Amino acid sequence: MREGGKRSVTMPKSMVQIQRCDVEQCSYNKNKECHTMAITVGGPQDPCPSCDTYVAIGQKAGVPDVQGAVGACKVSACQFNESLECSAQNIVVGLHDGHPDCQTYRKR
Ligand code: SF4
Ligand code: SF4
Numbered sequence: 090m091r092e093g094g095k096r097s098v099t100m101p102k103s104m105v106q107i108q109r110c111d112v113e114q115c116s117y118n119k120n121k122e123c124h125t126m127a128i129t130v131g132g133p134q135d136p137c138p139s140c141d142t143y144v145a146i147g148q149k150a151g152v153p154d155v156q157g158a159v160g161a162c163k164v165s166a167c168q169f170n171e172s173l174e175c176s177a178q179n180i181v182v183g184l185h186d187g188h189p190d191c192q193t194y195r196k197r
Contacts, residue, residue: 104158105175110182112189115143116150123157123182125150130175130191131163138164140182140189168195 107123117125128142135141144150151157159175169177180193 102176104160105177106179107157107159108179108181110140110157110189112140112143112182112184114145115140115189116146116148117142117144117157119149119151119153124152124155125157126152126155127158127160128182129161129163130159130180133163135163137185137188138162138167138191138194140191143189162191164191164194166197167191168197169193 104127107128109121110118110123111121112118113121117123125142128140130140131138132141159180161173162170162175163173164170165173169175177193180191182189183192184190185192
């Protein structure tokens, strides 16, 4: 029997993983891998595609078994950005002018 009125549910895409992060001073970084569940890329009025989750508190943080991924990305100028979500296969994060940037960013 058909269940009338039910909407189809779209499964979420798998999260875009952080392949490598060279910002070793970040508390979430261990051996150039990010170990927090989900980062946010691009802060308000940020001219760069920066990792807004970066923190350096002098001690390690995150979950060792977790490989970091992109949660939200506010960089709508990037060609991989769809509705403020990242659609790249994976991303790489590295230092730019002393702050962590998404190096997979490509201008539209
Ligand atoms: S991706 Fe961001 S939060 Fe993760 S280790 Fe690098 S700078 Fe830190
Ligand atoms: S590749 Fe583009 S859309 Fe994906 S996280 Fe980096 S800046 Fe954002």
